[in-house]
Amino acid sequence: MRKNLCKLFISFLIFIMRNLSFFSVIIIVVFVVYACSPKPYSTTNKAYRKQVKEYTKLILQEPVDPINDTIKMPPFWVGTTNFGIRKPNFVIIHHTAQNSCDQTLGTFTTPKSAVSAHYVICKDGTVHHMLNDYLRAQHAGVSKWGNLIDINSSSIGIELDNTGFEPFDSLQINSLISLLARLKKDYTIPAANFIGHGDIAPTRKNDPNWRFPWKKLAEKGFGLWFDDKRDTIPAGFNHIQALRIVGYDVKDTTAAIRSFKRHFLQDTTKRINDLDRSVLFNLQKKYF
Numbered sequence: 440m441r442k443n444l445c446k447l448f449i450s451f452l453i454f455i456m457r458n459l460s461f462f463s464v465i466i467i468v469v470f471v472v473y474a475c476s477p478k479p480y481s482t483t484n485k486a487y488r489k490q491v492k493e494y495t496k497l498i499l500q501e502p503v504d505p506i507n508d509t510i511k512m513p514p515f516w517v518g519t520t521n522f523g524i525r526k527p528n529f530v531i532i533h534h535t536a537q538n539s540c541d542q543t544l545g546t547f548t549t550p551k552s553a554v555s556a557h558y559v560i561c562k563d564g565t566v567h568h569m570l571n572d573y574l575r576a577q578h579a580g581v582s583k584w585g586n587l588i589d590i591n592s593s594s595i596g597i598e599l600d601n602t603g604f605e606p607f608d609s610l611q612i613n614s615l616i617s618l619l620a621r622l623k624k625d626y627t628i629p630a631a632n633f634i635g636h637g638d639i640a641p642t643r644k645n646d647p648n649w650r651f652p653w654k655k656l657a658e659k660g661f662g663l664w665f666d667d668k669r670d671t672i673p674a675g676f677n678h679i680q681a682l683r684i685v686g687y688d689v690k691d692t693t694a695a696i697r698s699f700k701r702h703f704l705q706d707t708t709k710r711i712n713d714l715d716r717s718v719l720f721n722l723q724k725k726y727f
Contacts (some may be wrong), residue, residue, distance in 0.1 A: 450550040494574070515676070524573055529587075529594035529632040530622060530661075531639065532615075533581055534646040540565070543598060553577060556596035559619060564610035566618060570622045572626075582612065582639035583688040590639055595622060597646060608662045633661040634702075641698035642691050649705045660661035665703065669721040678716050681723045 465515065502515050533556065535543045540561035547555045547569060555576045559567040570576050578596030597618070599611060622628060636644045657664035663685075676688065678696075679689050687695040693709050698708040703718055 442465045454655065467589050477677075480544070491571070491574075504718070524705075526626045527572060527595045527622075528626070529584075529588065530619065530628060530629060530635070531594050531596050531634060532647050532651070533578065533596065533598045533635055533636045534603050534607075534651075535559070535598045535649055536646065537600070538601045538602060540567070540600045543600060544569075556598040558595070558597045559600065560597065560611050560614050561600045562608045562611050563612040566614050571656075572622070579636070580640060581643070582636075584634065584639045584686045601648070603646060607647070607652065612652060612655070614622060615658055616656065616661070619656070619659070623660065628655075630660050630685075631663055637698050638687065638702055641688060641694035645698075645707075647699065647706050649701045653702055663722060663726055665721045666725065668727060669717050670724070672713075672716050672720050676716060676720055678711055678719055681719045684723055684727050685719070 448571040452483075459630070501516060501518065503625070506510050508623055537546065537665060540559060543565065546552050549558070555570060556578045556692055557568070557570045557576050558571060561567070565707060572595055575591050576596045577591060578598070579594060582588070582590050582592060597614065597615065599607060601611075607617055619633065623630075623633075623721050635653075636646045653662055656662050656665055679692055682692075682695050685690045685699070687699060689695045695708065696711050697709040699719065700708065703722075704715065706715075
């Protein structure tokens with residue numbers, strides 16, 4: 440409908456422009472190009488801006504509400520001059536488990552889905568920045584890392600266009616590394632805090648899939664990695680305790696082992712072996 444109206448409008452303009460000045464023609468052409476250019480997400484972008492305005496109102500409110508009826512309140516409010524905005528401290532990397540970038544953009548702009556991410560990176564390296572870094576995306580779900588359980592509130596979520604059963608395109612990874620470099624610099628995010636969705640939700644998730652190049656990212660300063668030369672594992676080494684020290688939720692030990700192996704060894708099996716123990720011991724000794 441919009442396309443047909445634009446065609447009719449352009450035909451009408453061609454008819455009347457024969458009697459207009461060159462300057463007037465240029466103005467009209469610019470207007471037509473802007474008006475008829477595709478804006479597939481104009482409605483959802485409007486909803487985004489409306490929601491941001493509502494949160495802005497909350498931030499502008501002065502904290503004057505009483506805590507409860509039994510606490511004595513001062514006769515006047517005193518606002519501190521020393522504060523800043525809270526910033527993200529983790530980056531969680533996902534794969535979309537969908538068939539295209541367009542499908543994921545559609546999912547993240549459908550209120551019924553109730554899921555989102557700050558960034559979506561397509562196979563060709565295109566980066567969609569869907570949410571302000573300071574706002575809370577709904578990407579982690581029920582998850583845990585160390586003692587942190589509300590990971591959405593302290594993290595940035597990055598979704599990579601990938602079905603979950605395929606390698607990651609080099610253009611996509613290059614864009615990811617560039618983005619991670621900016622995020623690390625802007626928010627001083629520790630190297631250890633670049634992790635995957637499968638790491639924080641081992642019983643539910645396996646993304647990014649085992650083909651993801653964690654070693655390459657670690658070499659760039661995004662994530663931890665083990666040494667090629669490693670010490671002998673001491674007698675009595677407790678691999679479950681080591682998993683917990685690294686950050687994994689060990690409530691389901693089988694899931695935690697599988698998640699660890701997928702991340703560091705590109706192995707999707709669930710039984711721990713001597714190589715796994717060696718890598719785990721090295722990580723614990725090296726970083727913790």
